[in-house]
Amino acid sequence: MKELIAKAAGLLESNTVQVVIGYGQGSADRSRAIFITQPSDCEQLIFDSRCIQNLAVYLTKAEIKKMGKPAIVASIPVLRSIVQLAAENQLTNDSLVVLGVSPESQLVEFESLAAIESYLESHKIEIDEKYRKIIEDIKAKPVAERFAYWVKELEPCFKCYACRAACPLCYCTRCTVENNQPQWISVGSHPLGNLEWHIMRAMHLAGRCTDCEACYTACPMSIPIHLLTKSMLQDVNENFGSYGSSISKPNSLSSFNPDDKESFIR
Amino acid sequence: MQTENYLIRKASFEKLFNNLIGNGKTIYAPKAQEKRILFEKVQSFGELAEDYIVATNSAKSVVFPRTEKVFSYKKTKESTEIIDAANDTFPEVILWGSRPCDAAAFIPLTDTFNGDYPDVIYNKRQAKVYVLSFSCRKCDSYCFCTSVNGGPGNTAGSDILFTKLSTGDYLAEVVTEKGKQLVSDNSSLFETKPEESKDQNLAQVETYFNQEEIQAKLQNLFENPIWDEKSRACLGCGSCAFVCPVCSCFDLQDEAHGSKGKRLRCWDSCGFGLFTLHTSGHNPRETQGARWRQRILHKFLYMPNKSKTAGCVGCGRCSRSCPANINILDTVTSL
Numbered sequence: 001m002k003e004l005i006a007k008a009a010g011l012l013e014s015n016t017v018q019v020v021i022g023y024g025q026g027s028a029d030r031s032r033a034i035f036i037t038q039p040s041d042c043e044q045l046i047f048d049s050r051c052i053q054n055l056a057v058y059l060t061k062a063e064i065k066k067m068g069k070p071a072i073v074a075s076i077p078v079l080r081s082i083v084q085l086a087a088e089n090q091l092t093n094d095s096l097v098v099l100g101v102s103p104e105s106q107l108v109e110f111e112s113l114a115a116i117e118s119y120l121e122s123h124k125i126e127i128d129e130k131y132r133k134i135i136e137d138i139k140a141k142p143v144a145e146r147f148a149y150w151v152k153e154l155e156p157c158f159k160c161y162a163c164r165a166a167c168p169l170c171y172c173t174r175c176t177v178e179n180n181q182p183q184w185i186s187v188g189s190h191p192l193g194n195l196e197w198h199i200m201r202a203m204h205l206a207g208r209c210t211d212c213e214a215c216y217t218a219c220p221m222s223i224p225i226h227l228l229t230k231s232m233l234q235d236v237n238e239n240f241g242s243y244g245s246s247i248s249k250p251n252s253l254s255s256f257n258p259d260d261k262e263s264f265i266r
Numbered sequence: 267m268q269t270e271n272y273l274i275r276k277a278s279f280e281k282l283f284n285n286l287i288g289n290g291k292t293i294y295a296p297k298a299q300e301k302r303i304l305f306e307k308v309q310s311f312g313e314l315a316e317d318y319i320v321a322t323n324s325a326k327s328v329v330f331p332r333t334e335k336v337f338s339y340k341k342t343k344e345s346t347e348i349i350d351a352a353n354d355t356f357p358e359v360i361l362w363g364s365r366p367c368d369a370a371a372f373i374p375l376t377d378t379f380n381g382d383y384p385d386v387i388y389n390k391r392q393a394k395v396y397v398l399s400f401s402c403r404k405c406d407s408y409c410f411c412t413s414v415n416g417g418p419g420n421t422a423g424s425d426i427l428f429t430k431l432s433t434g435d436y437l438a439e440v441v442t443e444k445g446k447q448l449v450s451d452n453s454s455l456f457e458t459k460p461e462e463s464k465d466q467n468l469a470q471v472e473t474y475f476n477q478e479e480i481q482a483k484l485q486n487l488f489e490n491p492i493w494d495e496k497s498r499a500c501l502g503c504g505s506c507a508f509v510c511p512v513c514s515c516f517d518l519q520d521e522a523h524g525s526k527g528k529r530l531r532c533w534d535s536c537g538f539g540l541f542t543l544h545t546s547g548h549n550p551r552e553t554q555g556a557r558w559r560q561r562i563l564h565k566f567l568y569m570p571n572k573s574k575t576a577g578c579v580g581c582g583r584c585s586r587s588c589p590a591n592i593n594i595l596d597t598v599t600s601l
Contacts, residue, residue, distance in 0.1 A: 032591040058499075165501035166501055189533075214589075221304070
């Protein structure tokens with residue numbers, strides 16, 4: 001922790017970065033994202049088991065971008081999001097300094113975004129056995145039952161879009177749900193509108209989601225929407241190769257390869 | 267009317283519940299689920315949550331559903347028929363297990379829906395809702411009802427308020443004619459009022475600020491760096507507004523299917539960037555800071571200026587639900 005604080009303060013002092021995005025003490029014993037601009041304030045940085053919000057979400061927010069070049073405290077899920085953002089040309093080596101935090105809570109520094117990708121080779125995404133089982137059970141249900149399951153699970157959704165807002169990869173300045181001419185997705189939070197929204201959200205993350213669970217953690221109704229993205233991760237893994245983002249390799253679902261095994265696209 | 271006090275035995279609640287269901291009333295109550303407690307329609311007494319401070323969501327949907335039909339229409343070659351939802355008949359609803367803050371929220375909510383004109387649909391729904399609240403015996407660090415003229419045993423907004431006494435039985439304070447009607451329909455369950463007062467059976471909710479003082483302070487705080495500072499971590503979702511029992515903003519949406527369709531009013535939130543976006547592309551509340559300022563000013567300055575009641579009942583739901591841990595109490599006390 002001392003190392004992280006010293007490093008962050010040094011970056012601000014030398015004006016290498018203008019803001020440090022990290023975790024600080026929030027209210028009710030929770031952590032809160034903090035945005036430090038003064039070296040002396042780096043003492044406020046904390047890192048413990050409460051620090052689970054994916055801070056990468058702030059890298060594309062207009063209000064935060066205005067503060068200048070950031071350094072960001074990045075645990076494994078945040079690092080994964082950073083690589084995916086880089087793969088989507090949202091970040092370059094010059095746009096930020098990454099203060100990595102290893103699973104052992106040690107500061108890890110990176111020379112480049114590509115170095116983060118290499119580091120993550122030894123921290124691959126793995127879907128928990130617990131979730132594999134849940135997903136398997138849902139998939140084993142007959143179609144009508146599976147449909148009823150999702151209608152029921154999504155029922156409490158009132159479309160606050162916290163799932164979208166908390167996701168580092170939902171950075172569009174205008175979302176499809178906000179398009180009203182024509183309106184693609186029903187705005188109302190009724191069964192159809194909720195299904196449409198959650199299917200679309202999941203599909204837009206196909207091949208991009210890095211399994212950070214920020215969507216689920218953010219959901220005030222605790223709807224298990226992460227099951228959708230986890231299941232999709234498994235599908236992408238089975239059909240397009242291994243889990244994990246890559247800056248140099250093309251995105252799984254938005255690239256075309258003449259040697260693809262499917263013939264429908266030719 | 268003058269409040270009437272009775273005693274109700276713990277064991278009588280199930281009977282009361284069953285009588286109400288038997289009379290064809292729909293009951294909404296906090297229901298315990300795996301990771302949450304939600305106000306939902308309940309069918310049996312066993313479904314009721316027992317141990318909760320407040321439900322995650324608010325009870326406002328019984329009078330202001332998250333998505334509600336305003337009218338539907340059918341077009342033919344000759345004419346268009348409009349079917350106005352204001353002519354609909356709405357069900358009798360019992361709100362069971364609301365807290366004094368939940369009940370108090372109906373006062374500003376009803377004010378809002380009767381501001382420039384009376385909202386017929388809202389008022390028809392509200393006329394059929396019976397609010398049966400339970401006093402709070404515990405609170406947490408998000409609660410601040412006593413700072414906004416509320417309290418853990420306040421009766422405002424409830425039809426009947428139940429308070430658990432040291433004996434395990436309950437004091438029933440019957441506050442309105444609606445409450446009186448329920449008591450007379452179930453008179454065998456209500457006994458002579460207990461000796462014990464409710465005061466020593468309530469949660470100790472700390473008072474952090476004074477609503478009138480905050481109102482005065484906010485008069486001159488429109489331009490202040492605090493709004494950007496306090497909202498920097500804000501993700502711009504609508505979670506705070508949607509769990510809030512007082513927030514009442516909505517968006518009208520048309521859903522057409524060929525020659526027929528309907529107009530819906532759907533909850534909306536001032537936290538969304540799109541909320542004030544003009545067609546021109548200009549947005550008068552361009553930053554999350556400006557949106558957070560609006561939220562605070564609306565609740566603690568504009569609403570009390572207009573109708574004497576603050577737009578916040580101190581339930582703390584917005585802070586509990588915020589994915590970025592933005593805390594309304596923290597903002598207000600640091601002004």
